Amino acid sequence: MANRILSLSNALVSNPTSDVVIDGKAYNTETEPKQVLLRERANASFDVRELTHYLNGGPENTAITERIMTSIERDPLFHNDDFYDLSKDQLRAQTFARVAALSRYIDPEKQALTNQRFSIVGIADTSVVTRAGVHFGLFLRSIRTNGTDEQYKYWVNQGATTLKRFYGCFGMTEMGHGSNVQGLETTATFDPETDEFVIDTPHLGATKWWIGGAAHSATHSVVFARLISNGKDYGTKPFVVQLRSIPDFSLQPGVAIGDIGKKMGRDGIDNGWIQFTHVRIPRSNLLQRYVKVDAKGNVTQPPAAQQLGYAALVDGRVTMVNDSFQSSKRFLTIALRYAAVRRQFGSDPKDKGETRILDYPHHQRRLLPRLALTYAMNAAAFSVSELQTEAANALKNVDVTDKAAFKAAIDESKELFSVSAGLKAFTTWATSATIDECRQACGGHGYSGYSGFGQGYNDWVVMCTWEGDNNVLTLSTGRSLIQSNLAIRKRNANSTTKIPNAIAYLVRSEQLKGVKLGGRSLTDPKVLVEAWESIAASTINHATDAYERELAKNGGNVELAFETVSQRRFEAATVHTKLYLVASFVNRIEATATPAVKSILTDLAVLLGLWLLEADLAKFLQCGFITTEQSETVSDLVDSYNAKIRTQAIPLTDAFNLSDYFINSGLGNYDGDVYNHYFSRVVRRSADGSTSSNKKDARPEYFERITSKFLFRED
């Protein structure tokens, strides 16, 4: 017997696939990974801490970020060990408790700090941020921007900033209308007899739908409804409507609310539907900064009041560029750490055993350009956020009755609208694709609930739909690019009107048309930016020409012409946004990167520019920027930059500075000890009774009821 055990151990030791020698010591599949990550980190060519500061916008911001992270991570209420096993109902309850905790940190006067905390909490639990954001972002902001100063004060006194005896939701979307807010069908009919508005849901399609906070939390809602006075329809306006009585929480008369139920993700958010049956509210509940109704039902509103009313949504879009960065960095950290330690197939002459999958050129292609994109999204988030601050300042104190001043402020916002729409769409889509690619890059284990990818994807992808559907937004950016380009074409050469920075290159369209790569190198960041300017200008000009052709053909029907060229609009917006990403990354490196990190960041920028160029190669060939022969080398250049970045991949994920708490994945811990962490998560979940299956019984709970009756049947 002893003999037999001995011979079996010998057999085990001789198993060639389980032995890998690192620095003279033998490791197997289980014991090797930690050693591998140590070696990866020893090869860092740059200062990791310095790169973290670059990403945060300076060491002071790193300190603030880390303080916020620590406060969340330490709070037992935010512990996420069981996160992937919670039911919808458990998530709903936990999320509200977290919203309550989070709300104590929020000072509406310190928006930047609130945004920062939300952005960080969102990495660990997206539902909490959305559920709190519905009140603090959508509800409160629309009271502030659409209400008069007195109205804002009034609702603050009711508890709107402290969440005391008050919780707001945002009643915009209806079953039949999402993107087209002007088409909403809920009515608010003024009744001069009682000085009230009557809010009504005329039919099923007008039911308010997806309203976050409505199902379980809200006492009040901003309701978007058609203002009807003296038989005339004035379009969609915001009204404050009380939904539940305080404090017993029963529904107000005429208010019907239900739970939307199961969603693809974000089950922590209590989305609900609301139907109003002739619900009466005082006239003063119309938010009256931009529209006024007097006691007789006379309505006055300034021109372009509509646009201003939806300004709250633009903030969300800007935030989502940064969210894209935050989310991408988490999932890439998991997939890259896993890829650095996972071995499969092949033979690496330096090590015994199989090849680590990150050493395969194809695997590098799947992940490393997306790592470069993530760094670029960080730069773009800073850039669009500056744009937002400028636009907000311009609008802040504008006198809406001064036509000229009002138009100037609106114009100032247009660049922000166009840039943020295109970026929101591109970055949220790119992040969906990144999460999916990262999951697949972890093979079967990526499909495990405890890798975090499934829940992460399901929670994320709604970002592509809400606050402006990505397709609608991209087409709208395309439309605005054609309009701007037409204006630039008609512009007098001596004009001094300011052209927004983001489209300034369109003024140089003629010059860019002749630009060729020639003998220059595609790995020069300046050449890459020019390449993207040239292709963006060419695509937008082609779209503009096509639009004008259609317009001439159809007798001046603007809407029809824009629809007919929708594919060109879509392409124009996408290429323009890619240019914005590449250029803002290159500019930010130039402006803020210290010598210790400049070289690695430049490599990332070049990789991104090349990778995007490769995907749009046909356009570069069509406009003659590169020749067919030059085009044949692009893929090899991408490969070579991937090989370069590969050596720095682990330090580049370390610079993201996410602790294991925020990573929350069996596959992505800092120490790289993948198999042990993953196994202990799986065993813990199936053993502690929080899932009923298995536990310490090899028979399922339905054994007598189903299994035994079938497998051990008599007939």
Add this chain to the structure above:
Amino acid sequence: MANRILSLSNALVSNPTSDVVIDGKAYNTETEPKQVLLRERANASFDVRELTHYLNGGPENTAITERIMTSIERDPLFHNDDFYDLSKDQLRAQTFARVAALSRYIDPEKQALTNQRFSIVGIADTSVVTRAGVHFGLFLRSIRTNGTDEQYKYWVNQGATTLKRFYGCFGMTEMGHGSNVQGLETTATFDPETDEFVIDTPHLGATKWWIGGAAHSATHSVVFARLISNGKDYGTKPFVVQLRSIPDFSLQPGVAIGDIGKKMGRDGIDNGWIQFTHVRIPRSNLLQRYVKVDAKGNVTQPPAAQQLGYAALVDGRVTMVNDSFQSSKRFLTIALRYAAVRRQFGSDPKDKGETRILDYPHHQRRLLPRLALTYAMNAAAFSVSELQTEAANALKNVDVTDKAAFKAAIDESKELFSVSAGLKAFTTWATSATIDECRQACGGHGYSGYSGFGQGYNDWVVMCTWEGDNNVLTLSTGRSLIQSNLAIRKRNANSTTKIPNAIAYLVRSEQLKGVKLGGRSLTDPKVLVEAWESIAASTINHATDAYERELAKNGGNVELAFETVSQRRFEAATVHTKLYLVASFVNRIEATATPAVKSILTDLAVLLGLWLLEADLAKFLQCGFITTEQSETVSDLVDSYNAKIRTQAIPLTDAFNLSDYFINSGLGNYDGDVYNHYFSRVVRRSADGSTSSNKKDARPEYFERITSKFLFRED
């Protein structure tokens, strides 16, 4: 008061967005959709029933399909009204009950009928099919193909075909090894003293992982382990190991099993992990068709025995091409019906009110080429299935000791391996993208659990990873294309060796190099097939050249050369697979379409060919098949074919012949009454108590515990 109500109703009637007039009658958002689908169907230009027969492969198959569908739909056990609200544990139990019901229909001798039933059940519930498939597909098939006839008979006598006192699982994948089966680390060491094998898990990384059926169901497993005899490692072989005792279901000594827990999807499958600690099995439990071990531990095996051992996996890949068709057709039906009735923005001169979203050219682009692709996948599924039958017949009675005959049979299988690997990867990826696009095309409602997309996506995407990771498979097809191309290049011009059909065009490489579009039309299916042949030949030849350059450069290291050109391998395989799809669609139309449906099918084939060409435009420009000027027209051609197909979109989904039961979505019912169906699903789910939230109380269940304590706090 009466007056007030009257004036309110007037206001309502005058709301411009709620009135749409069809044939003189006014409808609103809620009442219109049913009318719209009636009009869409009246416009069908082809015989819908005839097209259903085409898709099924003749009216006889339609009859069989419909009988199977009816038998499932009528069975109360298969009712899916609550499908999207079930917990993991509920799904596990329901799935096993359904497996038991399904198994009564299975006759292992009637494989085609079994496949057909599985394929149909899989549209409604993917987990059931997988859970049953693990036993009937993987376990049973590996006993039959790897075991001798006597071994197969033995296990059948134990209950392996009737599932009586027996349930099998497939113990291949380990924590540390998925794709590389040769690298598995579980050991099976022969002990001549007792004439037994000792199965052992040497360390954590060798734990069997993802084993469907292991957690709750299996009494036995085929375990893939390294055969070690007299100190020598013979590589991975299959052994039958008993896991649980019968009938008490407790674990056998030395067997440890746990539940894998939460997954991204398919929670109805009881995936488990297994660790063996010196588990002893009789020598006869080694499946010995291709490998034999005598009582002294002498091992004999024919050459290439390895390849034959994994043949079971190829069947799965072939099936998954058809699964891709089945799944895509379901989700496209939902998204297209919704798009036909949903209005948003714009203005259609024919109707009052907003534009139906399917009338937007951009929306057509998102869905209609994917509809064409779905029809093409149907044709490709038939084609690869024929290939499979031929290859199986060749292998069936081969004498493994006859070297020449054995090699011929293996060669016959190579085409099947290469084609099915590329197709499995392409079609399962395409289907993931289709489900995602369909979800986004339904806007916010696509994110509702009751639309079916979320669960559908989560259940589907594992198809891209299991039974051959899509990236690994695509690269392997690329490798085999380069190898075949090298053989063709070296081939004597007078050789009579048969070239497999799928790569026959490579023989014409030189001729295809010179082919240009010239004055011909890209809307001619024959021209499109030639275009794709030309581009595939060019891509494969470029890849082959690059491989030979690398080989020369690195001194003949084949593995290194293949890795270095992996991006080119990937491209070669993808383009080759696109050609296969376009060509098999065109061929099938030619061979089987009746005049009543040939025209619409041809339009679909052209749309597909053009849409794929547009995405690969750079390649067509690089090889000179089209000029820059010609390339500018491709997008407009795609647009015009989309506009053509749009008029037939609803009849084209009707031809898929899926009842509301199989659609199982609030948005996709046959009658188009979207808002009512969707609303009633949501209300029913939140009212019947199967979800604890809301019910008939406006307060959540955690109101006292969390909400009230926070909102109505005293401090």
